[in-house]
Amino acid sequence: MTMNVNGIGGQLPGVTASGASPIAGGRFDGQWQYAMNDTSALLGMSRPQLDSSVAQASNLSTVAAGKGVSEQKLIDTIKQGLQQGGSQLSGTRLDRIATRIAHQRHSHGSWNTASSD
Numbered sequence: 001m002t003m004n005v006n007g008i009g010g011q012l013p014g015v016t017a018s019g020a021s022p023i024a025g026g027r028f029d030g031q032w033q034y035a036m037n038d039t040s041a042l043l044g045m046s047r048p049q050l051d052s053s054v055a056q057a058s059n060l061s062t063v064a065a066g067k068g069v070s071e072q073k074l075i076d077t078i079k080q081g082l083q084q085g086g087s088q089l090s091g092t093r094l095d096r097i098a099t100r101i102a103h104q105r106h107s108h109g110s111w112n113t114a115s116s117d
Contacts, residue, residue, distance in 0.1 A: 031081070031082045031085030031086060031087045032085070033085060034081035034082065034084040034085035035077075035078045035081030035082050035085065035098075035101065036050065036081070037081065038077050038078070038080055038081035038084070039060060039074065039077055039078060039081065042064075042069060042073070042074070042077045043063060043064060043067045043069060044067065050063070053066075058105055059102065059103055059104055059105055060074060060078075060101065060102045060103075060104070061074060061102045061103055064102070071102065074102050075095070075098045075099055075102050076098075078098040078101050078102060079094050079095070079098040082094065082097065082098065
């Protein structure tokens with residue numbers, strides 16, 4: 001399974017379900033890892049369970065709703081993970097990136113987003 005994440009610095013190369021770097025050179029790897037680890041903890045799931053659930057539900061927001069977690073709590077958790085991972089993003093830009101991560105559509109083994117940043 002491969003995930004593609006768009007929006008954090010443009011088009012991002014694939015990341016495997018095991019969590020390989022989502023951006024060339026690993027520039028944002030720590031941020032991605034923290035965000036997904038925090039999200040899986042929030043939802044009471046392991047990373048592999050989260051990846052599998054996203055594949056079945058189409059996006060993180062849908063998985064969170066199924067677990068009774070509000071979209072705002074999900075977005076706040078993603079933002080916290082990005083910041084813990086060293087992101088210098090803040091304010092509206094951080095909100096926009098976290099929201100896009102929550103809504104990225106899972107399709108044919110990859111996470112995609114229809115909008116551009």
